[in-house]
Each structure stands twice: as C-alpha cells, then as structure tokens.
Amino acid sequence: MKLLQSPTSPYARKVRMVILEKGLTGQVALEQASPMGPEAETIRKANPLGKVPCLIMEDGAALYDSPVICAYLDSLTPSPKLIPDAGPARWTVLRLEALADGIMDASVAIRMEVLRPETERSPQMVAHWRAGITRGLAQLAQEPHLQTPGVDLAHIAAAAAQGYLQFRLSDLFDTALPPALKSWWARTEQRTSVKDTAPPG
Numbered sequence: 457m458k459l460l461q462s463p464t465s466p467y468a469r470k471v472r473m474v475i476l477e478k479g480l481t482g483q484v485a486l487e488q489a490s491p492m493g494p495e496a497e498t499i500r501k502a503n504p505l506g507k508v509p510c511l512i513m514e515d516g517a518a519l520y521d522s523p524v525i526c527a528y529l530d531s532l533t534p535s536p537k538l539i540p541d542a543g544p545a546r547w548t549v550l551r552l553e554a555l556a557d558g559i560m561d562a563s564v565a566i567r568m569e570v571l572r573p574e575t576e577r578s579p580q581m582v583a584h585w586r587a588g589i590t591r592g593l594a595q596l597a598q599e600p601h602l603q604t605p606g607v608d609l610a611h612i613a614a615a616a617a618q619g620y621l622q623f624r625l626s627d628l629f630d631t632a633l634p635p636a637l638k639s640w641w642a643r644t645e646q647r648t649s650v651k652d653t654a655p656p657g
C-alpha cells in the first residue's frame with residue numbers, strides 16, 4: 457500500500473500514527489505529496505478532491521479521507537483495536553475523532569487564511585474559527601475517555617489536533633489549551649507514535 461501524504465498535514469499525521477500503533481509500517485510506503493505542489497495531479501488522479509492523506513490500497517483503488525483510511529487500517533489487524541466494533545465505546549471514539557478533526561479543520565482554515573494576502577483575509581472568519589477551536593478544546597478536556605490509559609483513534613486524533621495547534625497556532629496552543637489537556641499532551645507527546653510523526657521543525 458502507498459500513502460500519499462504531507463509531513464505537515466495533521467490528518468496525514470493521524471494516519472501515520474495509526475500505521476505505527478497498528479504495526480503496519482512495513483506494509484504502507486509513505487509518499488510525500490503536496491496538494492499545491494508538483495504532485496498535485498497524482499493526488500487528484502487518486503482523490504478527485506485533491507487532498508491528502510490518500511491511501512492507495514494493494515488493488516490500486518484509493519481511499520480517502522482520513523477517518524475512512526484509519527477505519528480501513530484498523531480493520532487489517534485485530535490488535536490493537538483502535539475503533540471498538542460496537543457499543544457505546546465505538547460511538548464515543550468516533551465522536552471524539554470527529555471533534556478532533558473539527559479542531560484540525562478550523563486550524564487548517566486559519567492557516568490558509570494567514571497565507572493569503574493581508575487585504576484578502578477575514579478577521580471575522582478567523583475569530584469564528586478560533587472560537588470553535590477554543591470550544592472544541594474545552595470539550596476535549598472534559599472527556600473522561602481521553603484520560604483512559606491505552607490508545608485508540610480518539611487519543612490519536614486528539615494528539616494530531618493538539619500537535620497541529622502547537623506547530624502552526626502556538627498562541628492558541630498556549631492560551632486555549634485547558635490545564636487537563638496541557639498535562640495530557642505532556643504525557644502523550646512522549647509516545648513513540650507521536651514523537652516519530654512530529655512535523656518538521
């Protein structure tokens with residue numbers, strides 16, 4: 457299998473963490489591909505949306521986007537199980553993944569806004585996204601599931617979201633992360649799958 461991905465994408469980091477946690481490193485080749493760079497056409501051929509991450513499976517078919525890729529990779533081996541098969545725990549994990557993905561969506565949107573010429577930026581939209589991130593982090597901090605030991609897709613997605621904030625929006629990381637998440641992150645960033653997928657400094 458081949459993963460089209462970018463080292464700075466939080467969604468790609470989420471998938472790379474899943475690969476490491478599942479012990480699938482030998483089965484998925486990582487191919488660096490930038491949606492705005494020379495590889496854009498390759499990405500678009502696999503994913504009409506032109507986004508990374510995109511997984512090319514053994515039969516050549518493509519999977520996107522990151523929740524689908526993570527669910528597929530989780531289905532390949534029985535353990536560790538990153539998405540519970542059924543019951544309330546399954547919906548908690550998927551909801552927390554969606555919450556963390558939403559924090560990433562708003563963070564990436566702010567990053568895109570910052571890259572635009574200053575006269576084209578919308579301070580209103582940036583404020584709207586920042587408020588969403590702040591509410592999302594406050595909710596994550598209140599989730600007992602996140603504090604449970606072990607790792608599943610909820611923990612991985614939350615780590616990808618917080619890692620991206622630390623990387624691109626350090627002021628929000630410093631001010632909007634509630635204490636419970638700060639201590640959670642301090643523990644979590646020591647994990648091998650988190651350390652080994654950190655964006656380039």
Ligand SMILES: N[C@@H](CCC(=O)N[C@@H](CS)C(=O)NCC(=O)O)C(=O)O
Binds near residue numbers: 464
């Ligand atoms: N919901 C998608 C989001 C993927 C995404 O937005 N990736 C960004 C990189 S961080 C991208 O490829 N952007 C290019 C574009 O929007 O054209 C997922 O979870 O995979």
